[in-house]
Amino acid sequence: MASTEHALKDAMSSIEGAIGVALVDYNSGMALGTIGGGAELDLNVAAAGNTDVVRAKVRAIEMLNLKEAIEDILITLSTQYHLIRPLTSRSGKGLFLYLAIDKQRSNLAMARHQLKRIEAELEV
Amino acid sequence: MKRALRQFTAKRTPALPEPEVLSELRGLRATVPHLTGGLVATTDGLVVAHDTNGLEPEGLAALTAAALGVGSRLIEASGQGGFRELLTRGEHGYTATYAAGGYVVLTLFAGPDANVGRLHFEARRAGGRIAAIADAALERQDRS
Structure with missing residues (x-):
């Protein structure tokens, strides 16, 4: 089981092309932890903005009467991928991992696989 | 009574253009989901503009000033510099106060x-935008 700090560091170092990663509480839109990002990507703003994305998708699933959970959400930009992965553990209820990666330097399948592993190991 | 109060304070703080400030409040209502209202006040508790959805703005502005006083003293006493913002969470929602200039x-x-x-x-x-409006109002007053 990994701590938040450890999981975020793990994501930055083990995922090729990682630009930034955050653990976000989508009840408040606030980030519990962030690493990377820097000047070109404000992760606290990304946390707030993507909270609206997750809430909208959760609502859409409810409206469709689907008894399903979101495994992950992929957003493809011109030069980046953004991956959102809600936590499935009981302690992680209402949280999601947010990862931004560089399209050129990354392998999407590997990034998803790594993020899934990191999410499974994370204990909040 | 309210008018007399405003005239009294106008000597100390410049009159802010209410329509410009009000349009900022309306803009926030349109962009932030679950926002139920807001007001802009001077640090001494006088309403500049309000969009409070039936709540009484004068009382809220006065309470804002009181909370601001305690908040800024607390933040200064704990060595964290000048006041920037104050968030209070209740059972049924939030109130948040943000410094907009001096x-x-x-x-x-x-x-x-x-x-x-x-x-x-x-x-x-x-x-930030309201602070700019306030600064411009202050400059106009200094020139006249």
Whole structure:
């Protein structure tokens, strides 16, 4: 089981092309932890903005009467991928991992696989 | 009585253009989900503009000033510099007060499902714009 700090560091170092990663509480839109990002990507703003994305998708699933959970959400930009992965553990209820990666330097399948592993190991 | 109060304070703080400030408040209402209202007041508790959805703005502005006084003393006493913002969470929602320049504050009210990260982001930007409006008003007054 990994701590938040450890999981975020793990994501930055083990995922090729990682630009930034955050653990976000989508009840408040606030980030519990962030690493990377820097000047070109404000992760606290990304946390707030993507909270609206997750809430909208959760609502859409409810409206469709689907008894399903979101495994992950992929957003493809011109030069980046953004991956959102809600936590499935009981302690992680209402949280999601947010990862931004560089399209050129990354392998999407590997990034998803790594993020899934990191999410499974994370204990909040 | 209210008019007399305003004239009295107008000598100390410049009159802010209410329509411009009000349009900032309306803009926030439109962009931030679950925002139920807001007001802009001077640090001494006088309403500049309000969009409070039936709540009584004068009382809220006075309470904002009182909370601001305690908040800024607390933050200074603990060595964290000047006041920037104050967030209070209740059972049924939030109130948040943001500094908008040296003598104006923005207070917002939001429901329990509000996205606080988004609220902070939009309110800080609006606070910056309101500060610019206030600075321009101050300059105009100094020139005249």
